Amino acid sequence: MTDLAWVHAALTSARPQALGALLRYFRDLEIAEEAFQDACLRALKSWPQNGPPRDPAAWLILVGRNVALDGVRRLGKQDELPADELLSDLNDAEAELAERLDGAHYRDDVLRLLFICCHPELPATQQIAVALRIVCGLTVKEIARAFLVSEAAMEQRITRAKSRIAKAEVPFETPGAPERAERLAAVAAVVYLIFNEGYSATGGAAPVRAPLCEEAIRLARLLLRLFQGEPEIMGLTALLLLQHARSPARLDGDGCIVLLEEQDRSLWNRQMIAEGLALIDKAMRHQRPGPYQLQAAIAAMHARAARFEETDWAEIDQLYAALERLQPSPVVTLNRAVAVAKVHGPAAALAMIEPLAPRLSAYFHFFGARGAFLMQLGRADEARVALNQAIALANTAAEAAHIRMHLDRLERDSAPRH
């Protein structure tokens, strides 16, 4: 790697911590961002010449703070700021700051920064865009590309979101344990949203949106480093790694989704799987199950099966049952029914999903699964009706094609009897 690539990587990884601390100091996102920007410019000049500082984040915080204070002083407020001790010997201050940042401050700074981005007043798409811009440091152009909108539209969206954040009440005091847990849960949800935004892309959009998955994994790892004993954060990180590990096999040459059943498992990223499995292993020891851990454990069952036929469906059924108890939802029950069909047969699975019909009447996968179970039970006419409903609700061409394949098979099987 070149020097500049190293500097860039160091700036990116120090960003949440440095920006978070500057935000605490200035209590204003715009000033904090400018201060960080200025500090980065100085780092680009200084680091390649002088070598990297011992603690890049502490260096950026100190320099950013001084530059911003200088700016404020130039505006004529020089008497109001007792900044002399802050401008003393840089090395001593850096060491002292690094010491402090090891502690809870740093943790709460980063958490606050992320939490501000996922302000409940912002719609989910704005939360994601702002988090990518502010915390990850992606350019507006990069984010616009990932969201498939024009740069101007994205610029406007982010500006609007930021002014809403500026008007909102941002709590700067150190959060208590319940607030911290609440913030962490909200932040974890946004990280998961960012990941899904990238993961759900298909076709030509898939390559440009893949970086969203990588950013989400980076954020999850950051949270995990800050909250090392939180099993749900272990679960979240494991879930993202295990899902992302499959991405090389998930889309075919045309960008269409390849079903889990048909994926070439030799394309799965083994290193990511190893890390995901290690994390879920760690999380399980706590015996404090949560939705992310359970979803990760289900993904782990798939990752552990060398071939689709070797999948441990009984265990997956148990995990879905636990998820159902923790977070009841018709979609979870539907997913569980797929495992139930493998373990107890299609009749049990069908009985399980029938009560969901009123709530899933517009859901493609409901009719797809219902059709498949009916087919396995030999109830061809009813299966045909369900599959046709599924086709009408298909979200992508690949989904429709998959159902059509089932319909064709039905036609073939029933033809000789006519």
Next chain:
Amino acid sequence: MLYALLCYNSEEVVGAWSKAEDDAVMGKLAAVHDKLTKEGRLGPVARLLPTTAATTLRKTQEPPLVIDGPFAETKEQLLGFYVVECTGLEQAIETARELARANPGGAYEVRPIALFIPGTAPTTGPATGAR
């Protein structure tokens, strides 16, 4: 004499490498490994999973305390390491406990290995080679 070369770097920076960058570094390292293997000098090589996957067994107390996260104490130094085949974290921690009973004090960091090359170096270390 056998020497251990311990690898240190910022895992955030290394973790930010693209797959192409990572592959390029691993490729260059493989060339060095090949040379050392031909010379019969390469022992076991391990690339560890990130510290976020680590668990630490503090053995300064009885029973030892299991803590999530890597070994973070700067007052103690790395004195050696084991490579042990385990079915999972439970067994790895159990093994660390067994070792802790034999050798209390300090800590064991339990970290999964991402890449392992057993190597072929002869055991000319002090245990067998010293007079």
